[in-house]
Structure formats: structure tokens, C-alpha cells
Amino acid sequence: MTTPTPCSPSRSSLSCCQFDHSSQDDMRDAAIIGNNNYFLQQEKYSFPKRPELDLTFRDIRYRVKEWSIRNFSISEKEILHGVSGEFKSGELVAIMGPSGAGKSTLLNALAGFTVSGVSGEVLINGKIRVPHSERWKRTSCYIQQNSIIRTYITVGEAMTLAAHLKLGYTISSAYKHSQVLELLEMLGLSHCYDTLCGKLSGGQKKRLDIAFELLTNPSVLFLDEPTTGLDSSSCSQCVALMKRLAELERRTVICTIHQPSALLLEMFDSLYVVANGYCIYRGSVSSLLPHLTSIGAHCPPYHNPADFVIEVATGEYGISLDELVAAAETLPTDQKTITLTTSLPEESKVTFFRNFTSITNLTYTLSNRKFSQIRFGHVTNPQSEKKIFRLFQLVVFANRIKEPPPPAGFLTQCYLLYKRQLLSLKRDYSLLMARLLCHLLIGVIFGYLYMGSGYRANVLANYVYLYGSLLLLVYTGKMAVTLAFPLEMKILVREHFNRWYRLAPYYISILLVEIPFQAACAASYLIVSYWLTAQPVETNRIIFFNIVSIAASLTAQAWGFFIGVTTPIKIAVFLGPIIAVLFSIFGFCIRYFDTPQAFRWMFHISYFRASFHSLIYTVYGYDRMDLLCDEFYCHYKKPSTFLKEMEINDISVINNLILVLGIGVLMHLLTASALWCKLNRR
Numbered sequence: 001m002t003t004p005t006p007c008s009p010s011r012s013s014l015s016c017c018q019f020d021h022s023s024q025d026d027m028r029d030a031a032i033i034g035n036n037n038y039f040l041q042q043e044k045y046s047f048p049k050r051p052e053l054d055l056t057f058r059d060i061r062y063r064v065k066e067w068s069i070r071n072f073s074i075s076e077k078e079i080l081h082g083v084s085g086e087f088k089s090g091e092l093v094a095i096m097g098p099s100g101a102g103k104s105t106l107l108n109a110l111a112g113f114t115v116s117g118v119s120g121e122v123l124i125n126g127k128i129r130v131p132h133s134e135r136w137k138r139t140s141c142y143i144q145q146n147s148i149i150r151t152y153i154t155v156g157e158a159m160t161l162a163a164h165l166k167l168g169y170t171i172s173s174a175y176k177h178s179q180v181l182e183l184l185e186m187l188g189l190s191h192c193y194d195t196l197c198g199k200l201s202g203g204q205k206k207r208l209d210i211a212f213e214l215l216t217n218p219s220v221l222f223l224d225e226p227t228t229g230l231d232s233s234s235c236s237q238c239v240a241l242m243k244r245l246a247e248l249e250r251r252t253v254i255c256t257i258h259q260p261s262a263l264l265l266e267m268f269d270s271l272y273v274v275a276n277g278y279c280i281y282r283g284s285v286s287s288l289l290p291h292l293t294s295i296g297a298h299c300p301p302y303h304n305p306a307d308f309v310i311e312v313a314t315g316e317y318g319i320s321l322d323e324l325v326a327a328a329e330t331l332p333t334d335q336k337t338i339t340l341t342t343s344l345p346e347e348s349k350v351t352f353f354r355n356f357t358s359i360t361n362l363t364y365t366l367s368n369r370k371f372s373q374i375r376f377g378h379v380t381n382p383q384s385e386k387k388i389f390r391l392f393q394l395v396v397f398a399n400r401i402k403e404p405p406p407p408a409g410f411l412t413q414c415y416l417l418y419k420r421q422l423l424s425l426k427r428d429y430s431l432l433m434a435r436l437l438c439h440l441l442i443g444v445i446f447g448y449l450y451m452g453s454g455y456r457a458n459v460l461a462n463y464v465y466l467y468g469s470l471l472l473l474v475y476t477g478k479m480a481v482t483l484a485f486p487l488e489m490k491i492l493v494r495e496h497f498n499r500w501y502r503l504a505p506y507y508i509s510i511l512l513v514e515i516p517f518q519a520a521c522a523a524s525y526l527i528v529s530y531w532l533t534a535q536p537v538e539t540n541r542i543i544f545f546n547i548v549s550i551a552a553s554l555t556a557q558a559w560g561f562f563i564g565v566t567t568p569i570k571i572a573v574f575l576g577p578i579i580a581v582l583f584s585i586f587g588f589c590i591r592y593f594d595t596p597q598a599f600r601w602m603f604h605i606s607y608f609r610a611s612f613h614s615l616i617y618t619v620y621g622y623d624r625m626d627l628l629c630d631e632f633y634c635h636y637k638k639p640s641t642f643l644k645e646m647e648i649n650d651i652s653v654i655n656n657l658i659l660v661l662g663i664g665v666l667m668h669l670l671t672a673s674a675l676w677c678k679l680n681r682r
């Protein structure tokens, strides 16, 4: 057997995807069959083992505030009306109900995805879960209905990257790679290793979403309508997979589902039916029909029980919602939750078991942690024996639980996310090329239209060229990100909630791609048009001209990020240009003393004005020589005359540059804060 080559952390983040196939096959063999491989076997037990988590929820309510145009007031609407229940580890739970019943709302509340507006208690193994609990997020995952995956990276690359981000570098790359292969194998995706994510079918994308999250082996999985959009065979494969996930390592798997077939319904261990925000059934699938029969709803022969319960919920069988809710409240609940404190000394645990089970002669050994070595003495009743065995399972399991490996560090996250951005761009560079070529083309057109205006005393043409150039760079800088960022948000929300990375590395990785690219686009325009319009060929002027223009474009880009993050896309498309135009009029059409008092503050904070004045000063200031005059009298033959009349003869380009860059930095800080609020204050 070939010993797998470990990928060192310093190698490419995706280096494990770039193994040649023969070594990949060897790795797979080593990972799956290779019990003889000491290296992998050793680490197999260091993979984060997670505790079994029972989830109990009590009196969950969800209220939203709604603006009523008719009453001109804000009213409160309750969507979940105090629902309670319990989902146990090792169970596959279906949340069902008619459309609009509140299934997704309940799932979001239980997962901690929605926090604001939610009241009630969620208990994990009997302990109250605090909102935004980091620990909870590390042991659970939430898989949204619509799979949002980057289209232009392969399954193998996406999985490897997720493994590096989520498992950090305390685990070797070789081991992470073996986990990736194992998971893909388990989810039937190993043949898609080199397939681009965008080319996967709907069902494959869903399985890939699950594979991403299983890398950290979460104890609780929440899935919002995982079967929606799948054909019947893919549906049963998907439910069978979830069932396996629940059974393997006793995970708690909770999903919302729309009217499953009778066969699919049978696969669930537990059902939770909601109607109009109330619970109308909770319990096993087998007890559903007897319960409904007991309240007078008889399921016709050969009718799908899933369809039947929805019909009952919508009132088709004449049973009111109040009756259904009242009947559900009489259903037995297992309120007893036993919480084991793993930090208890072993002796205390033995005492605890003795007291709990009234066992007289209990001996056990955990030396090699096998259940077979647990010996019961005299057990007073068979019920206790079952319970104690289960508790021992918990103890043994708890002893095997290791702290999850720390995720990748800050700089590594920046690097990995940056690499992912570059990889996507490398595969889909059409948009970037279009942006670059447009800048070049406009540079040629502007240069041609205002050819030679840079050295003539007829400064009006050059004045318009400078204004037009700045407007172009501001618009292209702003709008490209204003419209693109809302699409990014969906991926960010999913990955951030599931603790792939923190916000700062993500934002930095975006900026590391967008800033150089926008600067390159702006430079391509400036070089062409500067040369064609025959602006002064002096090193200092050229450098200042480029720096000021690029700074203005990047500050506009920062505004674009801010607008894209804070406003819906439909509003962003016109808000972006409106703000650009509003700030552009200061300095161009209106001089400071012509500006009404009420608007003078805008004159001061307008980065457009600051950059525009700086550009004019860069071209005509610094004691520039007389301009070329083709006529008998040229009023602006001396550039200083023009600067004086424009009231910009004594400005400081450096101060203006600081203002422009300062506004850019401020906008990025505001954008990051707005993103943080969006991600953490749901």
C-alpha cells in the first residue's frame, strides 16, 4: 500500500484536489480499507466526535412587526403560537404541515437561524441554549432549501477548501483529504470529484451541501425542505441518507418536508405537524393515524397518511384547528431529560447510576471502552437495565468526545477565501474581461473626442473630459459591486452561520480581489485617455492624476459595497447612481460660495468634489506653463486664471486625497458593520 503524501499546510489550499489520480485512488483505498495504515487509523479517532444532543423546545413563539399602510401604524403578527416538543438524538424528524403553516419558521427558530422575534426556550440535553451560542453553532448545522454553491469550482476543490476552513491545520491535509473522499463516497458523489459544482444536478447539490457540513461531524442537522425539486427516486435516496445520518453516531436530523409519499413517511422516526403556527401532532409515524382516528378523522383506505394529515389540518374533515391543537396537547411527552456532566469524576458517575437505577452490584470497566465490558449486577426492573445501558453508552461516548479541532486561523482563512475567489475568477473571467475591455474602449472614445484638449487654452473641453472621466470611474467602481454583492450574500449567510469562517477574512478576501481589479480597470482607461487627450507629460502630474482618479474610483466602490449590503437590489440600482450624481454636482456646476448654506456640508464631504478639484489642480496647477492659444485672445492662456475663477487655486491635493481615502475606509468599516449586523442580528 502506498503511504499517502501529506499535504503540508503551506502548500496550495487546494493542493489536495490537485493530486494525481493514481495517488488519489491510493488515498481513497488507504482511507476506506486501510485499517493497516497506522497513520490514518491513529487519526481516525482524533476526528471530532460529537455528543448526542436531545433538543427540547418549550412555548416557542415568533412575532414579526408589520407596517400597515391602511392604518398607518406598525402592528405585531404572531406566526408561531407557543409550540413545544422534543427531538431525540438518533431520530430522523419530519416537520410537516400545509403551505404557510410555519414549518420553515419553526426550523429557523430551532436552528438559531432566526433569533429576533423568537421567544420561548430551547434546551439542549436539558440545558437552556443561549441565543447566538457559539457552542451550539459548532455542534449543529443548517442546510437551506436552495443550494447555493459557487458554480466554477469542482466538487473536490469545494470540499477540500471547506475541510481546510472548518478543520483548520491541526489535522493533517492527508487526513482531511481522506475525510473528503469518505464523505463523498458515503453521499454517492465520489464520481463527481472533478465536476464543477454548477454542473451538478439538484439532488447532487443537496448532497454536496450535506457533505460540506458533515466535515465537522455535527450532532444536529437541520434541513429545510431537502426533497423539494427532486424526483421520487432522488427523494427516497435523500431521505434514506438522512435516516442513515441519524442512525450513524446518533445524530439528530430535523427536516421540513412537503407531503412525502407513504413510503417516505415510514422512514421518519418522528413527526411534528404544524398548522397555522400551532402544533397539531407530535409523535411517531405509527401513532399518527390512531391519534387522528381518536378525534374522529378516519383515514380512507389506501390514502397516504401524509396527505391525510394535511387535509385534516386544512379543515377538510370538519375538525377545527382548536380541536386538533387540544388533542395534540393530550399526546404523551417524554419530558425527562438526563444530562450527564462529563467532568464528573468516574466515582460520582457510578454513584449516580446506582441511585438512579437502584442497582445493587454494579461493576464496569472502561479500559478499552467497549460496552461488552459493562457488567450489570442485580437490576431491579428491566426498564432500568435499558436505561442504564443507554446512560453507559453516553458515558462511553462522552469519554470519546474530543474538542473539535480549531478552525483555520485568521490569515489562513483570508488566504483560502482569496484562493477560492481567484479560482472562480480564473474559470469565469468573461465578466472581468468585459469590464476591462469596456474601460479601454471608453478610454479610446473619450480620448478621440477630446483629443489634444490637454494643452489648449480652450480649457472647457478638457474640463468636461476630466469631469466625464471621473464620473465614469465613479460609476463603474460603484455599480459593479452594488449589483454583485447581494448575490454573494446568500453564500455568505449560509457559510458564516455554519461557522466556515469569520466575517473579517471573508470581507478582506473580497477586497483583495475587487480593489486591484478596479484599480487595473481605472488605470487602463486613464493611460489611454491621458495620452490621447495630450495631458502634460510630467512624472509628478501623471502619478498624482492616476492616484487621485483611482482613489475616487475605489471610494465609489466602497460606497457600492455599502449600498449593496444595506439596500435591496431593486433600490440599489437607482440609489447608487442618484448618490453619485448628487455628490458630483458639487464642485462642477456649483462653486462653494454659490452653494446654499444648507448644502455646504455636502460640499465638504463630497469625495467627488475633492477628487475633481484635485484632478484640475494636478493638470493646471503647480505653476504650469502657458497653454497653447490658437486665437488672438485666450482668456485661460495662463492656467492660474482658470484655477482662480474656479476657486481652486489654493487647494491641497494631499488633503483632498486624504479625504477621499478616508471616506473610502469609513464606507468599508460601515459596510463590515452592516454585514455583521445582518449576519448576527437575524
Ligand SMILES: Nc1ncnc2c1ncn2[C@@H]1O[C@H](COP(=O)(O)OP(=O)(O)OP(=O)(O)O)[C@@H](O)[C@H]1O
Pocket (backbone or CB within 6 Å): 064, 079, 097, 098, 099, 100, 101, 102, 103, 104, 105, 106, 258
Ligand atoms: N418575517 C416575516 N414577516 C412576515 N410574515 C412572515 C415572516 N416570516 C414568515 N412569515 C409568514 O409566516 C407564515 C409561515 O411561513 P413559513 O415560511 O414558515 O411557512 P411554511 O410552512 O414553511 O410554508 P411553505 O411550505 O410554503 O414553505 C407565512 O404566512 C409567511 O408569510
